[in-house]
Amino acid sequence: MPHVMISSKKxxxxxxxxxxxxxxxxxxxxxxxxxxxxxxxxxxxxxxxxTCLQTACAKCQEACPEDAIVTKEITVRVKGDYPGKEKHGExxxxxxxxxDEEKCTNCGECYDVCPTGVIHEHPDREVAYKCDLCGGEPQxxxxxxxxxxxxxxxxxxxxxxxxxx
Amino acid sequence: xxFYTGKVLxxxxxxxxxxxxxxxxxxxxLYLGGKGLLFRYLWDEVAPGLDPASPANPLMLVTGPFxxxxxxxxxxxxxxxxxxxxxxxxDSYVGGSFAPEMKFAGxxxxxxxxxxxxxxxxxxxxxVVEFRSATPYxxxxxxxxxxxxxxxxxxxxxxxSIGPAGESRIxxxxxxxxxxxxxxxxxxGALMGMKNVKAVAIRGTGSVPVGDAKAFxxxxxxxxxxxxxxxxxxxxxxxxxxxLVDVINGGGALPTRNYSSGTFEGADKINSxxxxxxxxxxxxxxxxxxxxxxxxxxKWAGAExxxxxxxxxxxxxxxxxxxxxxxxxxxxxxxxxxxxGMDTISSGSxxxxxxxxxxxxxxxxxxxxxxxxxxxxxxxxxxKREGYGAELALGAKALAAKYGHPxxxxxxxxxxxxxxxxRGAFGMALSYATSDRGACHMRSFPVGQxxxxxxxxxxxxxxxxxxxxxxxxxxxxxxxxxxxxxxxDFWAIDLEQIAMLMKHLWGREFSRDELMQMGERIWNLGRLxxxxxxxxxxxxxxxERMHDQRFAEGAAAGKVIDRAAFAAALQEYxxxxxxxxxxxxSEAKLSELGVDVRLSTASRRTKGE
Numbered sequence: 001m002p003h004v005m006i007s008s009k010k011x012x013x014x015x016x017x018x019x020x021x022x023x024x025x026x027x028x029x030x031x032x033x034x035x036x037x038x039x040x041x042x043x044x045x046x047x048x049x050x051t052c053l054q055t056a057c058a059k060c061q062e063a064c065p066e067d068a069i070v071t072k073e074i075t076v077r078v079k080g081d082y083p084g085k086e087k088h089g090e091x092x093x094x095x096x097x098x099x100d101e102e103k104c105t106n107c108g109e110c111y112d113v114c115p116t117g118v119i120h121e122h123p124d125r126e127v128a129y130k131c132d133l134c135g136g137e138p139q140x141x142x143x144x145x146x147x148x149x150x151x152x153x154x155x156x157x158x159x160x161x162x163x164x165x
Numbered sequence: 166x167x168f169y170t171g172k173v174l175x176x177x178x179x180x181x182x183x184x185x186x187x188x189x190x191x192x193x194x195l196y197l198g199g200k201g202l203l204f205r206y207l208w209d210e211v212a213p214g215l216d217p218a219s220p221a222n223p224l225m226l227v228t229g230p231f232x233x234x235x236x237x238x239x240x241x242x243x244x245x246x247x248x249x250x251x252x253x254x255x256d257s258y259v260g261g262s263f264a265p266e267m268k269f270a271g272x273x274x275x276x277x278x279x280x281x282x283x284x285x286x287x288x289x290x291x292x293v294v295e296f297r298s299a300t301p302y303x304x305x306x307x308x309x310x311x312x313x314x315x316x317x318x319x320x321x322x323x324x325x326s327i328g329p330a331g332e333s334r335i336x337x338x339x340x341x342x343x344x345x346x347x348x349x350x351x352x353x354g355a356l357m358g359m360k361n362v363k364a365v366a367i368r369g370t371g372s373v374p375v376g377d378a379k380a381f382x383x384x385x386x387x388x389x390x391x392x393x394x395x396x397x398x399x400x401x402x403x404x405x406x407x408x409l410v411d412v413i414n415g416g417g418a419l420p421t422r423n424y425s426s427g428t429f430e431g432a433d434k435i436n437s438x439x440x441x442x443x444x445x446x447x448x449x450x451x452x453x454x455x456x457x458x459x460x461x462x463x464k465w466a467g468a469e470x471x472x473x474x475x476x477x478x479x480x481x482x483x484x485x486x487x488x489x490x491x492x493x494x495x496x497x498x499x500x501x502x503x504x505x506g507m508d509t510i511s512s513g514s515x516x517x518x519x520x521x522x523x524x525x526x527x528x529x530x531x532x533x534x535x536x537x538x539x540x541x542x543x544x545x546x547x548x549k550r551e552g553y554g555a556e557l558a559l560g561a562k563a564l565a566a567k568y569g570h571p572x573x574x575x576x577x578x579x580x581x582x583x584x585x586x587x588r589g590a591f592g593m594a595l596s597y598a599t600s601d602r603g604a605c606h607m608r609s610f611p612v613g614q615x616x617x618x619x620x621x622x623x624x625x626x627x628x629x630x631x632x633x634x635x636x637x638x639x640x641x642x643x644x645x646x647x648x649x650x651x652x653x654d655f656w657a658i659d660l661e662q663i664a665m666l667m668k669h670l671w672g673r674e675f676s677r678d679e680l681m682q683m684g685e686r687i688w689n690l691g692r693l694x695x696x697x698x699x700x701x702x703x704x705x706x707x708x709e710r711m712h713d714q715r716f717a718e719g720a721a722a723g724k725v726i727d728r729a730a731f732a733a734a735l736q737e738y739x740x741x742x743x744x745x746x747x748x749x750x751s752e753a754k755l756s757e758l759g760v761d762v763r764l765s766t767a768s769r770r771t772k773g774e
Contacts, residue, residue: 009446012446012447012448012449012456012458013448013449014449014450014451014452014453014454014456015262015451015452016235016237016452016453016454019233019234019235019452020235020382022372023234023235023375023378023379023381023382024378024379024382026372026378027374027377027378027379028372028373028374028375028378029233029234029235029269029372029373029374029375029378030269030370030371030372030373031269032269032321032369032370032371033370042261042311042343042344042345043308043311043312043344045445045446045448045460045471045473079386080386080390123370139382142386143235143385143386143389143454144454145386145389145390145394145454146394146399146402146454146455146456147394147399148399148402148403148447149402149447149454149456
């Protein structure tokens with residue numbers, strides 16, 4: 001953590017977060033390789049957000065035989081509003097899990113253990129890809145700016161809070 | 166080229182063959198995308214005088230250049246053909262996620278021609294196109310076929326389908342996607358039924374390049390922050406179109422009991438406040454930060470009823486126009502139309518007419534205004550052409566004529582009139598009469614000024630022709646441009662914002678005049694198509710009752726559309742357009758606009774010449 005969460009209650013299912021995520025990471029709009037997604041049932045309206053919980057989960061890191069999932073310090077500055085902003089302030093320090101593409105062998109161990117289904121093999125390169133909080137300016141939150149919605153939130157856990165202090 | 170995929174997918178259903186060809190970029194420069202590009206392809210590919218029921222009538226699915234990006238609302242799809250219902254050119258719009266998926270699969274346009282030899286589902290997975298038997302899905306409601314195809318093909322597939330109404334070729338059958346999103350008007354669903362296609366399903370995993378994506382993201386963030394997510398547009402999220410019920414009722418223009426009144430005594434039972442009580446949550450189309458969709462749930466006959474909507478038009482036509490003030494019955498009617506795959510405006514108008522015929526003693530369907538039980542039965546019988554439903558399925562014009570009272574059919578060019586009675590907003594008389602596809606409120610929207618904002622007097626034609634042609638906020642030229650983008654009505658985009666997006670698209674500046682001219686070019690192309698199909702000034706007409714029958718009460722009490730005043734306003738409209746007295750665009754006007762076709766030109770252009 002910090003990590004991104006999608007509120008299934010608030011989410012309208014517009015997928016702007018996935019679009020922005022893919023543009024940030026792929027230099028083109030390609031939501032099929034977004035680092036988060038909102039699963040929408042069009043008929044019932046049921047929505048389930050899928051995001052990386054970073055160090056609060058770390059199952060990918062534990063499973064990786066190559067130590068290719070690396071814990072990195074990060075300072076997150078969110079562009080725009082989000083529910084936790086008042087609590088967290090402008091900048092949030094914490095840790096994020098990123099893929100070291102030099103070490104990753106695309107063995108697939110992490111793909112199998114991820115509980116939210118947000119680490120996969122990249123379709124163009126034989127490595128894993130996952131959420132890196134856009135290096136500190138998460139576009140998913142920046143593109144969930146309808147003041148009546150604000151479904152994409154930033155959460156901070158204990159480990160991060162220690163770092164703030 | 167960024168934004169566009171540059172590809173057109175052609176599907177010949179008769180031969181079971183497909184081909185991919187380059188998008189005509191000259192046409193994209195002239196006509197942009199959406200409505201404009203659809204019209205240009207239709208001009209070339211609909212042979213003059215073609216029977217719309219002919220296998221040769223193409224069903225075109227066209228995206229806008231900004232589909233599949235962060236440009237709010239630009240996810241809309243336009244479907245088009247020569248309308249089997251109106252005989253005019255048809256462009257019918259639908260939100261949801263189908264258009265972006267087309268872009269990710271690699272297509273700007275999909276064109277279906279011919280007739281499949283057996284009931285078929287067309288399954289497009291990126292560059293692989295399969296024809297699958299639709300036999301297991303026949304008779305399924307729209308929610309059922311969508312779910313079945315997601316299960317059978319791909320959980321992420323987007324589905325554009327017809328319901329039972331499309332299978333029985335009801336003239337106002339819809340194309341449905343994401344369950345509650347409908348390309349409603351003009352019978353594109355009937356044409357898909359004629360083509361023996363139950364659904365087109367698509368999955369795309371490719372990308373839409375936009376040049377420097379990070380710079381584009383920054384620009385889009387600023388656009389959302391500064392212009393889109395503001396009070397100007399957020400009314401659609403906070404309330405949505407049901408807010409119009411009280412407003413239009415107050416203006417005396419709310420269709421009531423088959424347009425025999427402009428005010429409805431039960432309006433407060435089906436207004437925005439009433440719907441807010443059964444609202445579950447807000448939902449959005451793909452790539453829309455506004456999120457106008459009202460997801461409602463209630464009960465009818467002990468069972469749950471739900472729907473994204475109804476929107477104002479449905480409330481007006483299926484509520485007040487049928488004398489229905491029971492919100493649960495209205496929700497059920499809306500759900501039935503959604504599930505059967507029928508346009509609610511036409512469904513409500515036809516059922517309202519059938520009630521009127523019964524009450525006046527001209528027909529005996531056992532229907533009456535306000536009788537919710539008969540009303541719900543009517544919609545099911547109509548979709549399946551069973552019992553008296555087979556007669557209702559003729560549509561308002563033919564049904565009223567059959568029973569000897571054509572004046573009771575509220576239609577223009579065989580398209581039923583939406584929820585704004587022109588007697589309460591004179592501009593809508595001219596708007597409906599001159600719309601390219603018949604009575605439609607989405608070609609120009611003077612009632613927005615006449616009643617909603619109250620900034621133009623409602624009971625005069627003075628200034629209306631000029632407004633309908635040229636107004637930036639809601640005139641025909643601007644809407645033609647806007648629906649080529651394709652930006653949704655609920656984003657009050659202006660020319661500066663369009664110019665900014667066009668600069669990202671084409672890499673150069675666009676003046677206001679150039680943009681408005683593009684809209685005018687597209688509008689004139691639609692007119693040429695309709696003239697080529699034999700439409701005349703006589704078709705730019707209103708239902709007789711608008712001229713003859715005065716309302717007894719409400720804000721529009723005593724008003725009618727005077728025939729001479731209407732005729733004069735129509736001529737003024739033609740003159741402002743640079744058309745002659747018969748409504749034919751002049752050579753000078755077409756040259757000025759850079760319209761690249763002429764009425765006398767042999768229509769078919771051979772590709773690659």
